[in-house]
Amino acid sequence: MARRRESAEVRKKQIIEAAMHCFQNKGYAKATIDDIAGEYGLSKGSIYWYYPSKKDILKDLFRYWMDETLKGVYSEISDLKSARDKIVRMGEFFIRSLIDDLELYSSMLVFWGSSYEDDFMRERIMDLYAQYDEIVKSLLSQGEENREFIVPNKEVYCTLLIAMIEGLVIRHAVSKALDLDSVLGEVRNIVGRVLPPLEKG
Amino acid sequence: MARRRESAEVRKKQIIEAAMHCFQNKGYAKATIDDIAGEYGLSKGSIYWYYPSKKDILKDLFRYWMDETLKGVYSEISDLKSARDKIVRMGEFFIRSLIDDLELYSSMLVFWGSSYEDDFMRERIMDLYAQYDEIVKSLLSQGEENREFIVPNKEVYCTLLIAMIEGLVIRHAVSKALDLDSVLGEVRNIVGRVLPPLEKG
DNA sequence: TTTAACATACTGACTGGTCAGTATGTTAAA
DNA sequence: TTTAACATACTGACCAGTCAGTATGTTAAA
Known part of the structure; x- marks a missing residue:
């Protein structure tokens, strides 16, 4: 897969924005980690690299x-x-x-x-x-x-x-x-x- | 189990009140049907007798x-x-x-x-x-x-x-x-x- | 008046899908 | 060559919804 390595700062910001977007659309409970990861073409693993939990x-x-x-x-x-x-x-x-x-x-x-x-x-x-x-x-x-x-x-x-x-x-x-x-x-x-x-x- | 049969009207009111209480405490997503049923000592099945879905x-x-x-x-x-x-x-x-x-x-x-x-x-x-x-x-x-x-x-x-x-x-x-x-x-x-x-x- | 036949009101074990979190493999960069 | 930064595959808990069966009314005919 195309790894577009980014600084922790950029990634965290992306994840936050992705999460915001997902939570808007589905609510907290229904939005999945995979949804959030998918917003910027990331995977579940990378989310858990930056955050210990949803x-x-x-x-x-x-x-x-x-x-x-x-x-x-x-x-x-x-x-x-x-x-x-x-x-x-x-x-x-x-x-x-x-x-x-x-x-x-x-x-x-x-x-x-x-x-x-x-x-x-x-x-x-x-x-x-x-x-x-x-x-x-x-x-x-x-x-x-x-x-x-x-x-x-x-x-x-x-x-x-x-x-x-x-x-x-x-x-x-x-x-x-x-x-x-x-x-x-x-x-x-x-x-x-x-x-x-x-x-x- | 002790069946305490009730009219549909009474039961529906009970279920609504139970649901309100559970949703208050846990939010909609986290409250389970069993939680709601348990409030009045009912079972999951009886909830589904009155309501087709959560x-x-x-x-x-x-x-x-x-x-x-x-x-x-x-x-x-x-x-x-x-x-x-x-x-x-x-x-x-x-x-x-x-x-x-x-x-x-x-x-x-x-x-x-x-x-x-x-x-x-x-x-x-x-x-x-x-x-x-x-x-x-x-x-x-x-x-x-x-x-x-x-x-x-x-x-x-x-x-x-x-x-x-x-x-x-x-x-x-x-x-x-x-x-x-x-x-x-x-x-x-x-x-x-x-x-x-x-x-x- | 009784009881057989039916309707209503449940019980609770079970299933199948979902998803957070984990374990492990992979690769780009330093 | 090491390791930070991912990707992938997997696990296990959890829970909505199902359903076969049971208990409890209700009623109509004998």
């Missing part, structure tokens, strides 16, 4: 997904001053990501679904939520300090803002039929309503 | 879940006049349901996850979304007709309100750690912000 591929995929997501969020909002702008940009970022890289973002369902059978996965997801919470809560505090808006209950507003984004991701992952451009155009408006600007007195 | 149990569970949910929503809001009140009540209903019947509502993830492998399931979910859309969109229209509020973009607001609820359900299904009572207390407030009352002129 579950470890999933874990690495989640790590990759979480890294990409959080890195993306931070780099989007880092150059902005106003808390409102940051929140708006964050919302827009997720929607644009969903448009541009549907497959990556709709991996969510695979991870969330596997939280049933796997405590490790569940803990990682809780970890992600904690990080989301930290980001959003600090933005809400910052907005209050800057006197941009007032939030009656930071915990709840934080939870609901995150829920809104997640709900959107999940719905689009299943339906692939949302008009995301319209949603994108309304983000600032919505944030303006949820966090109305303070009257200057 | 997937058909899932389908029936979804039907049950969707019926309960929509029935609940309609009965909650039917006695209210104001569109705002209806929207508030709807939000509160989902949160209370999540508190009172976590298992039923966190079944969502099982269904959503199975949309990957099964087109039938995916269509059913799209169907559910369509019904949600119909309810919320008509409430938004009604609110505008009553001059309770104005919505810049009905489609988008509808999508986001539904997303918020779904995101909440899913997060709580995974984490089981949200302070839902706090969220419940903020529903009216949040709706008030998203759909601010019109100034009477």
Whole structure:
């Protein structure tokens, strides 16, 4: 067979992408190691050279997904001053990501679904939520300090803002039929309503 | 073995409940027919007396879940006049349901996850979304007709309100750690912000 | 009223296919 | 010539679905 030897880095990336693609199409349980290997013309043996088990591929995929997501969020909002702008940009970022890289973002369902059978996965997801919470809560505090808006209950507003984004991701992952451009155009408006600007007195 | 013969109606209900419980704990793929049968001390054969396949149990569970949910929503809001009140009540209903019947509502993830492998399931979910859309969109229209509020973009607001609820359900299904009572207390407030009352002129 | 004939509601052993993981063979590169 | 990076062939556990048989109602005719 044609051996196209690659560096471990390249192969791992390929395997992760192949896994993502397979999990999208069949779900975690139904996607086989042979499916994943086949995506780049590899064999089962080569998969097990890089990963000790199927579950470890999933874990690495989640790590990759979480890294990409959080890195993306931070780099989007880092150059902005106003808390409102940051929140708006964050919302827009997720929607644009969903448009541009549907497959990556709709991996969510695979991870969330596997939280049933796997405590490790569940803990990682809780970890992600904690990080989301930290980001959003600090933005809400910052907005209050800057006197941009007032939030009656930071915990709840934080939870609901995150829920809104997640709900959107999940719905689009299943339906692939949302008009995301319209949603994108309304983000600032919505944030303006949820966090109305303070009257200057 | 002690045969405890039951009517088809009772057995089917038992099987659905057993399946829900097993799917919660292990996910669809990992839960076995023997697991489901064991919940009520039945045997594999008796499951197949009522259902032709494992997937058909899932389908029936979804039907049950969707019926309960929509029935609940309609009965909650039917006695209210104001569109705002209806929207508030709807939000509160989902949160209370999540508190009172976590298992039923966190079944969502099982269904959503199975949309990957099964087109039938995916269509059913799209169907559910369509019904949600119909309810919320008509409430938004009604609110505008009553001059309770104005919505810049009905489609988008509808999508986001539904997303918020779904995101909440899913997060709580995974984490089981949200302070839902706090969220419940903020529903009216949040709706008030998203759909601010019109100034009477 | 009884019982034979039938219908319904199961049981549980068995099968056949699937697939994660393993053992071992092969080759390109250093 | 060694070994990292594969490929191939295999194993064994697991499980959905089958089916022959059993137990438990139901009913109609004698």
